[in-house]
Amino acid sequence: MPPNPSNPNSSRETKQPKQSIHRPPSSASKHPTNWPPEIKYLTRPQLSKRLPTPTVSQLCLLPTPPSPASHPSPLVKIRKITSPAHPANGQFGLFAATALPAKSIILDYLGYVHDPSDLDETSDYDLSLDPELGVGVDASKMGNEARMVNDYRGVPGFERPNVVFETRRVGGNTGELRMALWVGSKDIKKGTELCVSYGKGFWQERMKESGVESIGEV
Numbered sequence: 001m002p003p004n005p006s007n008p009n010s011s012r013e014t015k016q017p018k019q020s021i022h023r024p025p026s027s028a029s030k031h032p033t034n035w036p037p038e039i040k041y042l043t044r045p046q047l048s049k050r051l052p053t054p055t056v057s058q059l060c061l062l063p064t065p066p067s068p069a070s071h072p073s074p075l076v077k078i079r080k081i082t083s084p085a086h087p088a089n090g091q092f093g094l095f096a097a098t099a100l101p102a103k104s105i106i107l108d109y110l111g112y113v114h115d116p117s118d119l120d121e122t123s124d125y126d127l128s129l130d131p132e133l134g135v136g137v138d139a140s141k142m143g144n145e146a147r148m149v150n151d152y153r154g155v156p157g158f159e160r161p162n163v164v165f166e167t168r169r170v171g172g173n174t175g176e177l178r179m180a181l182w183v184g185s186k187d188i189k190k191g192t193e194l195c196v197s198y199g200k201g202f203w204q205e206r207m208k209e210s211g212v213e214s215i216g217e218v
């Protein structure tokens with residue numbers, strides 16, 4: 001804090017050792033490298049206020065998770081794609097920061113948890129959490145590193161996805177329902193891009209929006 005001439009305690013402040021300067025706890029505002037500043041970085045899901053109480057209790061959606069994982073995740077890195085051969089060139093992608101064992105969990109897909117009354121139809125980041133209740137997790141305006149995962153289609157070197165989205169219950173069968181990103185059936189080497197399948201529905205919708213009638217095999 002700079003000295004303030006109108007503050008009688010100011011000169012005393014300037015003599016205090018450097019350690020006394022207030023800093024927020026380091027974990028409070030740490031974002032992953034390359035995190036876009038316009039997107040809110042989440043370390044737990046953000047619940048829509050419009051979610052009905054029975055839905056919140058059925059999915060055990062908790063304002064505070066029992067055991068928060070470390071943030072940012074040490075397992076992944078966000079990188080800008082700079083290969084013209086990559087279909088998401090110029091955008092971001094998610095990469096393994098370390099070797100990832102087959103079938104292991106990587107991280108939760110965090111975002112705005114909402115029901116159909118609170119749906120952003122333009123979002124490309126909305127995953128279904130509970131299809132029966134129509135609850136989704138939308139990471140378009142807020143989320144974590146998992147929002148950066150690209151689809152494998154057209155990515156050089158990919159014939160199939162190497163990671164999958166699957167729900168999990170935090171802390172056991174009766175815990176909070178979350179969407180998570182998991183390693184597929186094969187180990188992943190450090191530095192490899194992580195690519196899921198968004199599903200045919202995503203690309204069919206994309207084609208419809210761009211006016212293409214038939215898409216054939218996707």
Ligand SMILES: C[S@@+](CC[C@H](N)C(=O)[O-])C[C@H]1O[C@@H](n2cnc3c(N)ncnc32)[C@H](O)[C@@H]1O
Pocket residue numbers: 087088091092093124125147148149150151152153154155
């Ligand atoms: C969930 S985001 C993925 C992260 C995104 N690359 C970013 O930088 O925010 C989904 C968007 O990524 C792009 N994308 C992901 N995979 C793609 C692919 N295989 N081909 C073309 N675009 C892709 C599309 O623009 C899509 O709308």
